[in-house]
Amino acid sequence: MRQSSGQRGRGPSMADVAREAGVSGQTVSRVANGRTNVDADTRERVLDAMRRVGYRPNSAARALRNGRFRTIGVIISSLSTFGNSRTLDAIAGAVADEGFSIVLMTVPRHTQGEVAGAFSRLNEQAVDGVIILIEQHQLDQSEIELPAGLPVVVIDSNARYPSPVIDTAQAEGAASATRHLLELGHATVWHIAGPPQSYAAERRLKSWQATLEAAGRPVPPVLIGDWSADSGYEHGQRLAADPSVTAVFAANDQMALGVLRALHEVGRRVPDDVSVVGFDDMAEAANFWPPLTTVHQSFDDVGRHAVAALVGEIATGQPESTLIHVPTELVVRSSTAPPLSR
Structure with a gap:
């Protein structure tokens, strides 16, 4: 029999779920809206009934009733870098633990207009709040105007900004890497930095330089990479050809991997001839050859703090201009040792 136009496309309703679960419509409504005044057995029975009949709660309607969409937006400059991808993964896990969903916006050119456009699109998606993960200096200089409210x-x-900032202890991590090499007896430490527009790269570079200067050691010319193993390899070839180089601090583990390859190819042994330190402590760092000494930063803690701060701000409606520092830790493995006497 042909469906009437008024019935066409009608999905399962709360009444259908109530009949299937053998509970009242009010109980189904409580479960659908995430209320806590439903006992665990009844909640599970209602959820099972929702799955059986194919009912999906109307999140938009629910948001209009309680003023929350339970959705968080993330504006990110790039998905290709290790730090961004790990941080995003940590954010996604923490968001899920809070019972929120996530909407992702990438802004590869990270200009004021592009970021403003991302905020506009997120508003159309009806998000409760936004996490910004843009490492370039536009954000540092407050050129990006954050929307009110x-x-x-x-x-x-x-x-x-009048908002929480989650900041990894970049400078402290770079200082600990540089001091470690100096304390082993190396006369100085060469540095392969990340791209100049990167906030993290700049902090690591300045800290490396300041640590050498404080120790009264010569500061070698900075080599600028792009976070890739290829750029580490390219600069590593130059360093490998200089017999005076005995210690290298690369601004991330991937560039350190390229340095290890360049040294290996010309027969310079690590750590006997050259010690190498990275930054990030990516999971693979322990399986480089030799296992890489590196600076560990906790992307999980960054994601957890960011989401907790945002959820708190959503709940209270009161922004707080707070700075949360996430510490780093030097992880010493087999790629560093005292220099051989010459």
Whole structure:
């Protein structure tokens, strides 16, 4: 029999779920809206009934009733870098633990207009708040205007917005890497930096330089990479050809991997001839040959702090200009040792 136009496309309703579960419509409504005044057995029975009949709660209607969409937006400059991808993964896990969903916006050119456009699109998606993960200096210089009234958390920036900022201890990590090599007896430490527009790369570079200067050691010319193993390999070839080089601090583990390859190809042994330190402590670092000494930063802690700060701001409606510092830790493995006497 042909369906009437008024019935066409009608999905399962709360009444259908109530009949299937043998409970009242009010109980189904409580479960659908995430209320806590339903006992565990009844909640599970209702959820099972929802799955059986194919009912999906109307999140938009629910948001209109309680003023929350339970959705968090993330504006990110790039998905290709190790740090961004790990941080995003940590954010996604913490968001799920809070019972929120996530909407992702990439802004590869990270201009004011592009970021403003991302905020506009997120508003159309009806998000409760936004996490910004843009490491470039536009954010540090406060050139990006944050929208009023929307809870925002910023990750890894030295800009001072009226919002929480989650900042990894980049400078402390670079200083510990440089000091470790000096304390082993190396006369100085060469540095392969990340791209100049990167906030994290700049902090690591300045800290390396300041640590050498404080120790009264010569500061070699900075070599600028792009976070890739290829750029580490290219600069590593130059360093490998210089017999005076005995210690290298690369601004991330991938560039350190390229350095290890370049040294190996010309027969310079690590750590006997050259010690190498990275930054990030990516999972593979322990399986480089030799296993890489590196600076561990906790992307899980960054994601957890960012989401907790944003959820708190959403709940209270009160932005707080707070800075949360996530510490780093030097992990010593087999790629560093005292220099051989010459």
